[in-house]
Amino acid sequence: QVQLVESGGGLVQAGGSLRLSCAASGSIFSINVMGWYRQAPGKQRELVARITSGGSTNYADSVKGRFTISRDNAKNTVYLLMNSLKPEDTAVYYCNFRDTKNYWGQGTQVTVSS
Numbered sequence: 001q002v003q004l005v006e007s008g009g010g011l012v013q014a015g016g017s018l019r020l021s022c023a024a025s026g027s028i029f030s031i032n033v034m035g036w037y038r039q040a041p042g043k044q045r046e047l048v049a050r051i052t053s054g055g056s057t058n059y060a061d062s063v064k065g066r067f068t069i070s071r072d073n074a075k076n077t078v079y080l081l082m083n084s085l086k087p088e089d090t091a092v093y094y095c096n097f098r099d100t101k102n103y104w105g106q107g108t109q110v111t112v113s114s
Contacts, residue, residue, distance in 0.1 A: 001026050001027060001103075002025070002026040002027065002097050002101075002103045003024070004022055004024055004095045004096075004097055004104065004105035004106075005025075006021070006093070006106065006108045007021050007022075008021050008080075008108060009093060010109075010110070011112075012112055013112070014085060014087055017083045017084075017085065018082045019080065019081045019082070020080040020082070020093055020095075020108060021077060021078075022036075022077065022079075022095030022097075023075065023076060024076040024077070025076065028076060028097070029099040030053060031053050031054075031099065032097060032098060032099040033051070033052050033096075033097075033099075034050065034071055034096065034097050034098075035048070035050030035069070035078070035096045035098075036048040036049050036069065036078070036094070036095060036096065037096055038089075038110075040090060040092075045094065046060065047060055048080070049063065049069035049080060050096070051069045051070065051071050062088070063082075063089075066082065066083050066085075067081065067083070068080070068083075069081075078095065082110070085110075086112060087112045087113065089110060090110060090111050090112050091110060092107040092108065092109055093108050093109075094106075
């Protein structure tokens with residue numbers, strides 16, 4: 001099984017930056033996808049960004065150009081650098097790891113003030 005530990009959430013002013021980290025541990029396959037999803041109250045969980053073990057990335061249109069996802073395969077860690085944050089980015093951000101199964105972190109709160 002895979003365990004995910006998230007960190008880096010917090011409160012930031014609009015226009016500011018945060019970096020989220022998620023470290024995966026356990027029995028993992030080398031070929032996998034790691035990503036970040038977010039969920040605001042009353043809304044569905046949505047994909048923010050994802051990155052394959054080969055380095056291919058996808059971003060939600062709403063964050064494209066502002067957020068950057070990266071990973072360190074040696075550490076089984078994925079990062080999300082969030083720049084130019086907007087109040088609309090306020091949500092709980094969940095780390096996701098997928099190999100033969102789908103795993104979720106417990107979430108970290110990101111709050112962006114106006």
